[in-house]
Amino acid sequence: MMPTIQAYLARTRIAYFSMEIGLRPEIHTYAGGLGILAGDVARSAADLELPMVFVTLASRQGYLQQEINEDGWQIDHPDPWDLSRWATPLGAMIAITIEGRSVWVRPWLYELSSPRDNRVPVILLDTDVEPNAPEDRSITDRLYGGNEIDRLKQEVVLGVGGERILRALGFAIETYHMNEGHAALLAVSLLRQHRRGRYEGTDEIMRYNADAVRHQCVFTTHTPVDAGHDRFNYDDAARVLGDFIELDQLKLLAGPDKLNMTHLALKLSGYINGVARRHAETARQLYPGYRIRSVTNGVHPGRWVHPAMAELFDGIFPEWRYEPDELTRADQQSDAAIWTAHEQAKRELVEEIRSRTGRTLDASLPIIGFARRMTGYKRPDLLFADMERLEAIHRRVPFQVVLAGKAHPRDDGGKASIQQILAHSRRAESPVVFLPGYEMELAAKLVAGSDIWLNTPLPPFEASGTSGMKAALNGVLNLSTLDGWWVEACEEGITGWAIEHHHGESTHEADSQALYNKLEHIVLPLYHQDRSRWTWMMKQAISRIGSRFNTQHMMRRYASEAYLR
Numbered sequence: 001m002m003p004t005i006q007a008y009l010a011r012t013r014i015a016y017f018s019m020e021i022g023l024r025p026e027i028h029t030y031a032g033g034l035g036i037l038a039g040d041v042a043r044s045a046a047d048l049e050l051p052m053v054f055v056t057l058a059s060r061q062g063y064l065q066q067e068i069n070e071d072g073w074q075i076d077h078p079d080p081w082d083l084s085r086w087a088t089p090l091g092a093m094i095a096i097t098i099e100g101r102s103v104w105v106r107p108w109l110y111e112l113s114s115p116r117d118n119r120v121p122v123i124l125l126d127t128d129v130e131p132n133a134p135e136d137r138s139i140t141d142r143l144y145g146g147n148e149i150d151r152l153k154q155e156v157v158l159g160v161g162g163e164r165i166l167r168a169l170g171f172a173i174e175t176y177h178m179n180e181g182h183a184a185l186l187a188v189s190l191l192r193q194h195r196r197g198r199y200e201g202t203d204e205i206m207r208y209n210a211d212a213v214r215h216q217c218v219f220t221t222h223t224p225v226d227a228g229h230d231r232f233n234y235d236d237a238a239r240v241l242g243d244f245i246e247l248d249q250l251k252l253l254a255g256p257d258k259l260n261m262t263h264l265a266l267k268l269s270g271y272i273n274g275v276a277r278r279h280a281e282t283a284r285q286l287y288p289g290y291r292i293r294s295v296t297n298g299v300h301p302g303r304w305v306h307p308a309m310a311e312l313f314d315g316i317f318p319e320w321r322y323e324p325d326e327l328t329r330a331d332q333q334s335d336a337a338i339w340t341a342h343e344q345a346k347r348e349l350v351e352e353i354r355s356r357t358g359r360t361l362d363a364s365l366p367i368i369g370f371a372r373r374m375t376g377y378k379r380p381d382l383l384f385a386d387m388e389r390l391e392a393i394h395r396r397v398p399f400q401v402v403l404a405g406k407a408h409p410r411d412d413g414g415k416a417s418i419q420q421i422l423a424h425s426r427r428a429e430s431p432v433v434f435l436p437g438y439e440m441e442l443a444a445k446l447v448a449g450s451d452i453w454l455n456t457p458l459p460p461f462e463a464s465g466t467s468g469m470k471a472a473l474n475g476v477l478n479l480s481t482l483d484g485w486w487v488e489a490c491e492e493g494i495t496g497w498a499i500e501h502h503h504g505e506s507t508h509e510a511d512s513q514a515l516y517n518k519l520e521h522i523v524l525p526l527y528h529q530d531r532s533r534w535t536w537m538m539k540q541a542i543s544r545i546g547s548r549f550n551t552q553h554m555m556r557r558y559a560s561e562a563y564l565r
Contacts, residue, residue: 004109005090005169008121013174014052014563016041017162017183019154020063020143021056023112023122025440028062028081031143032373032406033466034222036440037551038179040300040466042122044551046114047302047322050559053171055162055183057154058083058108058126059143066406068436072422074407074415078142086110087124092168096161097242098153103136104129105161107169115302115321123169125161144408152232152240155261159185160244175563177218178269181230181261187217187268188245188253206252210268218562219269220295221262222463224282225377231258266290271562275464278487282460295561296485297464298554301327301546304470306348306448308341324550327473330542335535342475342538349449352435352442353402359433361400366527368479369450369471371404371438374414377461380405381417383454384424385512393516397524400431404438404446443467448474452523455480456515459501472496472545475538479523481511489549495541497523 020035021042030036038054045052062079069075087108095102108124127139139153163186166173176186194209223229237259238247254264266272266287273293274280280294302321305313312333317326343363350361361367374380380403384390393399403421407414418434425432435442447453453471455462455478462484469485472478478496480486490498500514501507527534 004088004111005121008053009170009172011051012053012121012171014050014177015055015162015166015171015173015175016045016052016177016179017055017158017186018179019057019158019182020059021054021122022440023110024086026081027086027110028079029056029059029124029143030440031063033464034180036443037297037466040298040303040551041179041555042112042120043114043300043303044298044555046112046118046120047116047552048555048559049118050120050555052120053166053173054112054120054122055158055166056122056124057140057143057158058087058124058128059140060126060128061141061143061145063143064406064409066436066438068418068422068434072419074418076409083108083124083126090123090169092165093129094161094164094168096156096164097244098136098139098156099240100242101133101136102131103127103139103157104131105157105165107165123162123165125157125165127157148232149236149240151230152236155182155185155230156240159183159187160189162186163189174216175218176216177220177558177562178265179220180222181219181265184219184254184261184265184268187213187265188250190216191268192245207246207249210253213268214270215565217265217269218271218273218558219265220273220275221265221283221292222275223461224279224286224463225461230261232261234259262287271565273562276485276488278460278483279463293561295554295557296488296549297466297469298550298552299466299469299473300551301473304444304447305473306341306345306444308344309338309448309474312337312341322552324552325547327547328543330546331536331539333539335532335539338475338538338542339531339535345445345448345474346451347449349402349445352445352449353433356435356437357433361402361433366399366451366524367449368399368401368452368454369403369446369476370401370454370456371435371443371446372455372465372467374405374407374417375411376413376417377458379456379458379508379511381420382456382508382512382515384420385508386516387424389513389516393520393524394431397520397528398431399519399524400433402433402435402446402450404435404442406438443470447471447476450476451527452476453478453480453496455486456499456511457481457483458507459483469545469549472541472549475542477523477534477537477541479515479518485549489545491540491544493522494537495544496537 018038022030022039065079447470465484
């Protein structure tokens with residue numbers, strides 16, 4: 001055992017399992033919001049000295065490196081990174097059985113530290129080791145890569161391998177937190193240690209004590225979108241898992257038709273939560289019979305506030321990174337100071353756009369930012385639903401639009417959205433720019449340098465939506481559909497604005513017209529005509545949103561409500 005892990009063993013009692021985690025731009029172990037959230041959770045755990053260890057996959061080949069070809073179509077490439085540069089291999093390896101073969105899993109240690117030098121360990125699971133067969137060495141290579149069988153193997157490594165690795169390293173874990181259903185097999189690994197018992201609510205025999213596992217497990221579900229829940233054929237599961245657990249027992253827990261990882265996690269967790277109040281309401285409808293609480297997501301203040309804005313905060317309340325409640329006093333800042341800090345962030349974004357695309361934006365005009373995973377329910381095309389009207393608005397109250405985001409490799413609809421956006425950006429005199437290669441550093445520039453943060457999901461499919469929280473911390477005003485976290489944070493004309501959602505067959509058209517109306521008659525005129533009111537709103541966004549929607553607040557809630565049950 002390496003000496004570096006020993007310092008964590010005596011105090012660590014909580015294990016956080018996530019298929020992805022955004023630690024730093026050079027470490028490509030994240031795909032999008034789920035991983036960025038996990039990274040922010042780890043940062044706050046370090047800040048607050050929570051007794052936690054984080055477990056994820058090494059993902060040596062990353063998620064995807066985005067190339068846009070001449071036709072505007074996304075081409076997916078591996079996005080490799082140097083594991084040995086950032087992490088240390090640990091001495092304990094364990095073997096798990098996959099498709100009847102012994103697959104060895106090596107843990108690597110990355111230590112995440114806070115500015116106060118508090119640290120939390122992150123364990124990266126790697127199957128690229130000598131004893132393994134070639135097909136097994138690549139299991140942990142590509143985040144979300146391959147077909148369904150490959151995904152199931154990854155989830156076996158994460159859940160089963162991760163749980164066994166922690167025991168092999170000497171951790172005495174009391175609480176396991178599953179960040180989405182990818183890690184649900186860790187609960188089955190725990191279940192195997194509690195033979196005998198009966199599952200409540202059914203006449204069929206459960207040969208394990210599920211209650212003992214529920215006492216240990218916390219489950220956070222992140223998406224009400226059906227495609228976001230992993231399901232595997234039982235024939236495939238039987239072949240991959242072998243005799244890990246009896247098939248009839250697995251069906252009692254995960255559903256009779258398919259191995260549903262969300263249902264598996266639900267049935268074996270004693271604390272279950274959605275990631276916003278609205279999302280928890282939706283989850284209760286999707287999963288009746290379970291008590292689903294809500295803990296609204298947050299973002300890590302120290303990670304996402306632009307340096308110029310951070311310097312401003314430091315001068316008045318220097319502990320804001322650790323006690324973001326102090327940001328309630330941000331409205332005491334002068335208008336000039338807030339605007340000057342924002343202008344610096346905006347200039348840096350304009351320069352980033354110029355260096356990446358050759359386009360030079362006008363820093364005196366408002367920039368509308370939109371950056372997230374490109375997929376249908378997030379509706380990146382809503383702004384462009386009526387180009388004639390959008391162009392008319394642009395002539396009357398000029399603006400600029402900057403968009404970024406990746407589509408999942410198998411999401412041709414998302415790739416088509418990128419292609420359409422690029423077509424709009426290539427029109428003569430177009431105010432639209434698309435930035436390829438979306439990653440953490442570009443995200444930080446976008447959420448700080450934009451003036452308006454646009455979010456247009458189709459309700460109720462936005463679980464939370466943390467990019468708008470990052471923007472608000474920088475005084476950027478949200479214009480969003482009332483869904484996810486924005487239902488809780490929107491104070492119309494104070495912290496931002498809502499896009500009214502209209503139900504019925506004409507939803508897309510009606511919602512786009514609501515968006516245009518808000519832009520044309522309220523948002524853009526305010527920017528051009530009343531800078532004092534605009535700056536006042538920026539300060540309200542920081543003080544009312546930044547002080548509440550942060551991972552310091554979120555992790556204190558998890559600690560008191562979920563971990564200390």
